[in-house]
Amino acid sequence: MLKKVLITNIHTGGTHESFVETDTHEKALIGSGMSGAETATIEDIVGLDETVHKMTLPKENLDDRVVFFNGLARCLERNIGMIKSLQLQANRVKSPKYRGVIAELVYDLSIGEKFSDAIAKHPSVFPKELLSLIIAGEEAGQLSTVCRRIGSAQKKTARIIKKLKSGMIYPGVVVTLGIGVIIIMSYTLVPAMQKLYTSLKVPLPLGTKALVFMSETLIHQPWTLAIPIGGLFMFFKNWGRMTSTRTAQTLFLKLPIISNLVRKSASAVSFRCLAMLLEANVRLSNALAITAEASWHWHYREFFERLAGHINVGRTMHESFLIESHWLGDDGRTICGLIELASETGAGTEMLNEIADDYEDELDTLANQVDKIIEPLTMMILGLMVGFLVYAIYGPIFSLGDAILPGRK
Numbered sequence: 001m002l003k004k005v006l007i008t009n010i011h012t013g014g015t016h017e018s019f020v021e022t023d024t025h026e027k028a029l030i031g032s033g034m035s036g037a038e039t040a041t042i043e044d045i046v047g048l049d050e051t052v053h054k055m056t057l058p059k060e061n062l063d064d065r066v067v068f069f070n071g072l073a074r075c076l077e078r079n080i081g082m083i084k085s086l087q088l089q090a091n092r093v094k095s096p097k098y099r100g101v102i103a104e105l106v107y108d109l110s111i112g113e114k115f116s117d118a119i120a121k122h123p124s125v126f127p128k129e130l131l132s133l134i135i136a137g138e139e140a141g142q143l144s145t146v147c148r149r150i151g152s153a154q155k156k157t158a159r160i161i162k163k164l165k166s167g168m169i170y171p172g173v174v175v176t177l178g179i180g181v182i183i184i185m186s187y188t189l190v191p192a193m194q195k196l197y198t199s200l201k202v203p204l205p206l207g208t209k210a211l212v213f214m215s216e217t218l219i220h221q222p223w224t225l226a227i228p229i230g231g232l233f234m235f236f237k238n239w240g241r242m243t244s245t246r247t248a249q250t251l252f253l254k255l256p257i258i259s260n261l262v263r264k265s266a267s268a269v270s271f272r273c274l275a276m277l278l279e280a281n282v283r284l285s286n287a288l289a290i291t292a293e294a295s296w297h298w299h300y301r302e303f304f305e306r307l308a309g310h311i312n313v314g315r316t317m318h319e320s321f322l323i324e325s326h327w328l329g330d331d332g333r334t335i336c337g338l339i340e341l342a343s344e345t346g347a348g349t350e351m352l353n354e355i356a357d358d359y360e361d362e363l364d365t366l367a368n369q370v371d372k373i374i375e376p377l378t379m380m381i382l383g384l385m386v387g388f389l390v391y392a393i394y395g396p397i398f399s400l401g402d403a404i405l406p407g408r409k
Helices: 025-032 047-056 062-077 082-087 096-110 115-120 128-140 143-187 189-199 206-220 222-237 239-243 246-252 258-279 284-294 298-312 317-323 325-345 348-368 370-404
Strands: 002-009 015-021 038-045
Touching: 002 025, 002 047, 015 025, 015 096, 025 038, 025 096, 038 047, 062 082, 062 096, 062 143, 082 096, 096 115, 115 128, 128 143, 128 258, 128 284, 143 189, 143 206, 143 258, 143 348, 143 370, 189 206, 189 370, 206 222, 206 370, 222 239, 239 246, 246 258, 246 298, 258 284, 258 298, 258 325, 258 348, 284 298, 298 317, 298 325, 317 325, 325 348
Parallel strands: none
Antiparallel strands: 002 015, 002 038
16 A cells, blocks of 8 residues: 655754555654654555556665665675664655565564564565575675665666666667557558558559458547557567566577677676675575575576586586586587686686676676667668558559559550
8 A cells, every 4th residue: 555654854944755555653653764763644545546556656676775785785894784774775765565565574574583584574575596695695694785685686686777778769769660660651542542442453562461350440449449558568568578488589599690698698697696606605506596496597507407416516616617607608618618617716706706897797788789789670660661651551552653654555
C-alpha cells in the first residue's frame, strides 16, 4: 500500500512530501527518513489515486540500487550499526518501493533476523545473484566489502545501460514517425487512392492490396490499433522476465554483435564476483559455487558449476579452466593462460580483477559504438518502409494507361 508522509520541519515550518510503499504507518515513518527535528502526518493512498501515483512516481531502478549499496558500504566501513546504516539510506533513494523495502529491512533486523534473510524477502528488488553475494559477505565477515563491490558493479552496469538507451532514442523516434505516417495515410490518402483505382478498374499489386487492407481495417475497426500498442507494452514490461529464460539467453549468444555484449557483460560480472569472494578468503569451491549462483546468464552459471565440480575432485584451477574453456568462446584459451600465470605467481585475485577490468573496458567501448551500429540498421528499416509506400501508392499508376485508353497498345 502506498502512503504519503507529509514531513514538517519544526524550526522553519517547511514541508516535504515523501511516498513510501509499505503496510504500516510505523514503517512509513522509517522509509520517509524523518529526523528528530521533524514531525509527520501520514495519509493512505488507495484505489485509482494509488494507481496514478505509482505510474507517475519514480520506479525502482539501478540508480537506487547503486545509491543504496554504496551508502550502506560507506556506513558499515565506519562501524555504524546495520539498522542505523539502513535508516540513513532512506533519504538517498528516490522510489517509494525502495523506501518501503528499507523500512521492511529495518523492521526485520529489529526483531532479530539476519540481513541476508531480510533481503531474501524482496527478490524483485534484490535478485538471486545479489543475495548470493550478501550471504557470502556475511559468512566471511566482509559485508561492507561486498556492498562496496555490488555498488561499484551496478554503477558500471547502469552507465552502460544508459548509453545503450541513449543509442536507441534516434532509431526509436525514426521508426515511430514512420509508423505514424503510415497510419495517417491509411485514414487520408489511401481511401481516396482506392476510390480512384477502383473506379478505373486498375489491377492492384500485392503491396497496394496490403495497404488498402490495412486502411480498411483501421477505418472500420479502429480498436485493432490497440493490439500492436498493447503487444509492445507487454513486451517491454516483461522484457526482464523473458531475457532471464534459458531459451532467450541462448538466442542472444547466437546473434551477431549482441552475443559480444552478452558474453562480455556476463564474464565481467562473474569474474569480478569470483575475485571479490577470494579476496574475502572464501574457500575456492564455495566461491565458485556462489559465483555460479550470482551469474545472471545460464551459460556462465553452468561453467562455474562445472569448475566447482572439478575443484572438488582435486583438480587445480588451471586444469579446470582448461577442461571447460569452450564455455568462454574465443577468449577461452587466453583466459586459461592468465589463470595459469596466476597459479604460478600466486596473484589469483589480481588476475581475476584484471580479466574483469578488460571485459568491462571492452563492454564500455561497445556501448559507446552502439549508435554507430544501430544507425545503418535504422536507415535500412526506414528505407524499406519508404520503398513499400512508394511501391504501394505508385505501382498501379503504371496500369492507368491501359485503363484510360483500353484500345491503344
